[in-house]
Amino acid sequence: MPRPSQRDAIVRAYVDHVVAHGPDAVTLEGVATRAGVSKGGLLYHFGSKEALLTGFLDWVRELTEADIATARAAAAAGEEPVARYYLRTSADDPQRDTAMFRSMVALLTLAGAEEAAAVAAREVMASWRDVLVEEAGDTLTGDLVAALGDGIYLRAIAGEPSTELARDWDAVLARLGPRGG
Template identity: 75%
Template structure:
């Protein structure tokens, strides 16, 4: 696996800092130190805190697209539906502490004070809604799957890993989708 670029290490450090310390503590010096780069190295890639935020939001958009592509690929292979993927990863990603999970937690922490972060979170949810609607053929059903997944995600973040919903994804989806 190739070594992450300096730019990627800086975005990783920004995400990690926001998750661990909160967005109000972000400084260029703190992010440079966490990334193991000089402040000049950070400024070469990101000239301001706003540019760091933009870099993180760009990553979230890319991770969202990749996650939806993985769900669609699994559906095309017949291994699981998009809805199954969405629900399963809602429980799995927080447990595995995935890059997508960490980036979304950072975006949600920043969304309270930065409209660009809130807009990116909404766009990610809308992209999933579109993928789920495409699969289910019904906007309300897609929204129900998304809301259920969001609740499972919240529970998983809080450490609740196993519930009747998560023990048998097929049964959960049959009950939800009425099939």
């Protein structure tokens, strides 16, 4: 795996800083130190705290697009439907502490303080909901799967794994009806 670029390292450090200390504690100096770069190095990539937030939000959108592409590819290959992927990763990502999970925790943390983060969070959720609705063939089923996955994710953030649900994703999807998975 290639080493992340300095820009990516800074964004990851921003994520870690927000998750560890909250949005009010974010300083350019703190992020630079966590990223292992000088403040000047950080400012080369992100000229202000606002630019760093924008860079993070762009990164979350890119991660989301890549995750959706992975889900679609798995479905196209007959490995698992998008709905099953969404539910499974909603439970698995927190346990593996993935970049996507940490970014979503940071995004949801920031959403309470930064309107741009709240907008991005809604966009991410809408992107997934649209894909799930498309696969399900109806809005209600797609929205139910999205809400279930979101709930699984929120439980995981709070430290409450959805163990019973994770035992059989196919059975969970079957409860939603014949087009749920």
